[in-house]
Amino acid sequence: MPKRERTKVLIRCKLCGERYTLRGRRGPQGNIETGFKRCLCDNDRDFEVIEQP
Numbered sequence: 001m002p003k004r005e006r007t008k009v010l011i012r013c014k015l016c017g018e019r020y021t022l023r024g025r026r027g028p029q030g031n032i033e034t035g036f037k038r039c040l041c042d043n044d045r046d047f048e049v050i051e052q053p
């Protein structure tokens with residue numbers, strides 16, 4: 001069974017600079033799933049994802 005780690009993630013929109021702090025889960029390949037879909041500015045693909053310690 002793959003281990004799923006809970007993590008806190010900061011997501012910054014590269015278009016408008018809005019920031020969101022979310023709880024995410026680390027997937028088996030190191031990708032982070034947050035369920036975040038889109039920013040207020042309608043951007044849904046251009047984000048910077050920063051994992052919080």
Ligand SMILES: [Zn+2]
Nearest residue numbers: 013016039041
């Ligand atoms: Zn935005």
